[in-house]
Amino acid sequence: VSRALCSLAHRTLDPVYQQYNGLTSRIKHTKHEHLPSAVDPPLATTLEEMRSKVYPMLKTLGPYAYRDPTLLYRVLRILKTALGIPRISTPESDAKVKDLHNNDLYYDAMTLLQEVILPSLSLMNSNCCLAEEVWSLMRHMPYQHRYRLYDGWKNESMETQPLLIRLKGTSLESVKRILKKMAKENVKHTGRQLGKLSHGTPGIIFAYVCQQVQIADNLIGPIVDSMKYMTNLSFDILGFCIIESLADPAKNRTKTDGTSISMWLTNLAMFCGCVYKKYNIELTGLLQYVANQLKAKNSLDLLIVKEVVNKMGGIEAVEEMTAEQLEAFSGGELLRQEAGNFNQVKNTRKSSQRLKECLMEMNLAVPLVLLMAQQGSCVVYQETEEAHLKLVGKLFDQCHDTLVQFGTFLANNLSQDDYSKVMPPLPQLLSQFYVNPDIAFFLARPMFNHLINGQFEDIRKSDKQWRSKTPQEKQAKHAEAARMIMEPLTRAVVPVYPSKIWDDISPEFLSTFWSLTIYDLYVPEQLYAKKIKQLKEAPNKLHDNRDMTSSKRKKEVERLNVLVEKLQDEEKKHREHVERVMTRLKQEKDNWFLSRSAKTAKNETITQFLQFCLFPRSIFTANDASYAAKFVKIIHQLKTPNFSTLILFDRTFCDITYTVTSCTENEATRYGRFLCAMLETARRWHKDKQVFEAECSGYPGFITKFKATSGVEENAGGNRPLTDFVDFENYRHVCHKWHYKIAKALVVCLESKDFVQIRNALIILNEIISQYPLIQNLGHVLEKRVEKVCQEEKENRKDLYIKASSYQGKLLKNRSRMVKEYEFHLMKGAKPESDEDKAKNKDSDKAKEDKGKDENNTSKEEGEINEERKERKSKDRDSKSRDRDTKSRDRDTKSRDRETQSRDRETKSRDRESRDRTTDMGPPASRMSVDPGDSDRDFKRKRDSAKDKKKDKSPDRLEKKEKARKERQRKEQEEAAAAAGAAE
Numbered sequence: 001v002s003r004a005l006c007s008l009a010h011r012t013l014d015p016v017y018q019q020y021n022g023l024t025s026r027i028k029h030t031k032h033e034h035l036p037s038a039v040d041p042p043l044a045t046t047l048e049e050m051r052s053k054v055y056p057m058l059k060t061l062g063p064y065a066y067r068d069p070t071l072l073y074r075v076l077r078i079l080k081t082a083l084g085i086p087r088i089s090t091p092e093s094d095a096k097v098k099d100l101h102n103n104d105l106y107y108d109a110m111t112l113l114q115e116v117i118l119p120s121l122s123l124m125n126s127n128c129c130l131a132e133e134v135w136s137l138m139r140h141m142p143y144q145h146r147y148r149l150y151d152g153w154k155n156e157s158m159e160t161q162p163l164l165i166r167l168k169g170t171s172l173e174s175v176k177r178i179l180k181k182m183a184k185e186n187v188k189h190t191g192r193q194l195g196k197l198s199h200g201t202p203g204i205i206f207a208y209v210c211q212q213v214q215i216a217d218n219l220i221g222p223i224v225d226s227m228k229y230m231t232n233l234s235f236d237i238l239g240f241c242i243i244e245s246l247a248d249p250a251k252n253r254t255k256t257d258g259t260s261i262s263m264w265l266t267n268l269a270m271f272c273g274c275v276y277k278k279y280n281i282e283l284t285g286l287l288q289y290v291a292n293q294l295k296a297k298n299s300l301d302l303l304i305v306k307e308v309v310n311k312m313g314g315i316e317a318v319e320e321m322t323a324e325q326l327e328a329f330s331g332g333e334l335l336r337q338e339a340g341n342f343n344q345v346k347n348t349r350k351s352s353q354r355l356k357e358c359l360m361e362m363n364l365a366v367p368l369v370l371l372m373a374q375q376g377s378c379v380v381y382q383e384t385e386e387a388h389l390k391l392v393g394k395l396f397d398q399c400h401d402t403l404v405q406f407g408t409f410l411a412n413n414l415s416q417d418d419y420s421k422v423m424p425p426l427p428q429l430l431s432q433f434y435v436n437p438d439i440a441f442f443l444a445r446p447m448f449n450h451l452i453n454g455q456f457e458d459i460r461k462s463d464k465q466w467r468s469k470t471p472q473e474k475q476a477k478h479a480e481a482a483r484m485i486m487e488p489l490t491r492a493v494v495p496v497y498p499s500k501i502w503d504d505i506s507p508e509f510l511s512t513f514w515s516l517t518i519y520d521l522y523v524p525e526q527l528y529a530k531k532i533k534q535l536k537e538a539p540n541k542l543h544d545n546r547d548m549t550s551s552k553r554k555k556e557v558e559r560l561n562v563l564v565e566k567l568q569d570e571e572k573k574h575r576e577h578v579e580r581v582m583t584r585l586k587q588e589k590d591n592w593f594l595s596r597s598a599k600t601a602k603n604e605t606i607t608q609f610l611q612f613c614l615f616p617r618s619i620f621t622a623n624d625a626s627y628a629a630k631f632v633k634i635i636h637q638l639k640t641p642n643f644s645t646l647i648l649f650d651r652t653f654c655d656i657t658y659t660v661t662s663c664t665e666n667e668a669t670r671y672g673r674f675l676c677a678m679l680e681t682a683r684r685w686h687k688d689k690q691v692f693e694a695e696c697s698g699y700p701g702f703i704t705k706f707k708a709t710s711g712v713e714e715n716a717g718g719n720r721p722l723t724d725f726v727d728f729e730n731y732r733h734v735c736h737k738w739h740y741k742i743a744k745a746l747v748v749c750l751e752s753k754d755f756v757q758i759r760n761a762l763i764i765l766n767e768i769i770s771q772y773p774l775i776q777n778l779g780h781v782l783e784k785r786v787e788k789v790c791q792e793e794k795e796n797r798k799d800l801y802i803k804a805s806s807y808q809g810k811l812l813k814n815r816s817r818m819v820k821e822y823e824f825h826l827m828k829g830a831k832p833e834s835d836e837d838k839a840k841n842k843d844s845d846k847a848k849e850d851k852g853k854d855e856n857n858t859s860k861e862e863g864e865i866n867e868e869r870k871e872r873k874s875k876d877r878d879s880k881s882r883d884r885d886t887k888s889r890d891r892d893t894k895s896r897d898r899e900t901q902s903r904d905r906e907t908k909s910r911d912r913e914s915r916d917r918t919t920d921m922g923p924p925a926s927r928m929s930v931d932p933g934d935s936d937r938d939f940k941r942k943r944d945s946a947k948d949k950k951k952d953k954s955p956d957r958l959e960k961k962e963k964a965r966k967e968r969q970r971k972e973q974e975e976a977a978a979a980a981g982a983a984e
Helices: 002-020 047-053 055-067 069-083 091-096 105-123 128-138 143-160 162-181 187-200 202-215 217-229 232-246 263-278 284-295 302-313 323-328 333-339 349-361 365-383 389-413 416-422 426-431 437-462 471-496 499-503 507-515 525-542 550-591 599-618 622-637 645-653 657-661 665-687 689-695 728-751 755-767 776-793 798-813 835-855 862-917 939-951 957-983
Strands: 712-715 718-721
Touching: 002 047, 002 055, 002 069, 047 055, 047 069, 047 105, 055 069, 055 105, 055 162, 069 105, 069 128, 105 128, 105 143, 105 162, 105 187, 128 232, 143 162, 143 202, 143 232, 143 284, 162 187, 162 202, 187 202, 187 217, 187 232, 202 217, 202 232, 202 263, 217 263, 232 263, 232 284, 263 302, 284 302, 284 349, 284 365, 302 349, 302 365, 302 389, 323 333, 323 525, 323 622, 333 525, 333 550, 349 365, 349 389, 365 389, 365 437, 389 416, 389 437, 389 665, 389 755, 416 437, 426 437, 426 471, 437 471, 437 507, 437 599, 471 507, 471 550, 499 599, 507 550, 507 599, 525 550, 599 622, 599 645, 599 665, 622 645, 622 665, 645 665, 645 728, 657 665, 657 728, 657 755, 665 689, 665 728, 665 755, 689 728, 728 755, 728 776, 755 776, 755 798, 776 798
Parallel strands: none
Antiparallel strands: 712 718
16 A cells, blocks of 8 residues: 555656755656556646645655655655755855755645655665755754654654564664674674664664663764764764753752762763764754753753863863963963963864854854853852752852853954953943852953054054154053943943952053953063973974984974964063063053052951952962962062051961852862962062061051151152061961961861862861971971861771872871971071081981880871881891891801910010000000901901991900909008018
């Protein structure tokens, strides 16, 4: 019946096909003979007649139309031509195909696809050609309509048609068998099997694949590599299945403990990033799904955007950066590529272009950015009212990191003009979209330099005497252009902040602080020199590479030379830019901080600066943490009036408990970087008196008014009371106070039982380990507290135990640099030690430490103790072997010793007599070699006898006898003399 009905449909639509086939006239068409009207219905000569006469036949056939693929091809070609879709697809022709839903035939085509064509495709034996023909029609439909057709094909059709129900079971059995055998080694073979299976039933196959990926993340790589044999229609259905898996309401998106994101969502996000990067799949549906989730106040799905931007755009949201990588990000684009890459450079040019085009065509870039910007507050106050605090912090960090990553992608991949056109200006971001000022400045910052440079070019072109101007005059013109651009932005900032802040800080300063980056303040000259030196030395190493041919070697040398020239040019431009910015800052600095007489007002100024500028900027990104510390140093170096560097450092370091507690995990890492940079500056001034005198003495930031007199001194700000400046020793006292305050605050956090306080304290301690602690007693205090945390959390909270153990190792490694308190600063009653005293103290300390090793083993690391035991055992073994050798030699010499014993007694007595006659300095020179044991011929015996002499220092038995004999002789002589006197 189905074959006869297919033949009847062929004959009926033949006139319409001849007219709307879209093929060239050179292709011969098969003509179907039409029988009399008593047997066949009338022919369909127009599209309207086809709708009334052929469509009922096709709907009746349903999935049984698979028996005649030619009929399906004819229907598809008629629909494409009638809808105005060209036979050969090009970007120009595709741009002309728009608004298909206005055509009357469009919805008829959707009906035929859902009821006839797609079910019939499933029953065919891997007909990839028909799948491509179907895709050539469906690719012009909106993704919403396509996904509706895929849902009906995958669910409704597969559950209502008997043939398709059986096919569903066999397809699931086949895909399970293929995935069981899939591995990295057999990707090519299993990929072909999976591709053939996906031509007919892609919805069933990909739903199972997504299910397996959520369970086992080690399948992601092999599955992504095996998909290169699939059709465009299969890839589009894969995108639909991924969104369907993400939107499953039956799955819990957090783990059972409620403190972290579920593994299935993490795995699926990774799979999204990998598959969308490698294959040309439309991203619109996925990005729109994320936008809809953000509108519904569900921020967990931002993980998908994070992975997609990471894989496709090559921009990683990385917090752990080395010092060199962090410094490279303060340079130009080339230096970032050469020194700032975290891993091997990825080829993301094509994939990032696809992502950019999708965002621009569908106008999703700005909505996604604004939704992410507004989502941070929603995460804290609305979305996670009943969630665990650990999960709240993770979601907030994920939202913030994805926003920074996405904004960086847009700034790097869009041209300056396109970015300025697409992104709303700063006043609109602040007033209309209610974006926080730190995020608003982050989004608008890429436009500032572009607008300033454009204004500067206009000034340069309008000035006819530009070439005759000096560099200083040109820099002044650049500062004027910057002022013209920043004035409207400054006015927009005023209503956003509390009015009280403007009593201490000017709006110009706040807009300047938030509009600049570290690129505007600092040139990494050492890093530029290092990379240029490496590139210059690289050609010499190529000659040793025998795998390269001479032509390739020559091309590589040319590339390296060009790169060196580009880096040198980039460094020169960067230096000129920094000089312009510094000229601008010098002109503005006198108006940054308003003059108020009271001391409390200066404290209030620092408070406002910390609250609205320094702290928010330091926890935004790692680069911003470095920028905040660098900007403080610039303010000090510029000798800015009404700004106290000492008070700022004091407020930064004293009582950081509250700031540490209020940070999320990633914010604590950035805040630690900021504290480390500030401590580095403070240590630099503390370390060397000459540096302190050159960079601090006489600066307004180091003025103290505690010893003010009645005199008057002229300065840049006018007349003020004569003041004293903090001297070097007082500054060292203050540094000791700061170190003590930091230790006290962190110990409070470590001793609390709160997870967030302990975690953040450990993170900050790990970040500042290069600069803190420097004092021994503070280091011992921190070591004890961290050891206590390790003991308490070893079985309870493993993440805290790992962080504490890591810090313990770093602290042990840096113990050698710690100094005693009286060496860190001059203490009352402490006398400066001489070199001899220091040496004696060092020896005594060492002896005490050696003595205390056995008494207090608990204060040592287990690994250190084990190493010492091993060293002792090895030394004992060596000494025992040496003792055996010496014993054997001693046996040989004993006989000779007995023979010479008598002679030794005689020589010793003679030596003593000669010593009594002369001096106590030893035997005479003429008798020093009488003893055979002291001869040069038997040096081993000499060494052994010397050891025996050192060991046995008690008086010799012969010496005792000799003394007794002399005493008897003396007594006898006295008695004889007494008797002679009596006789007389």
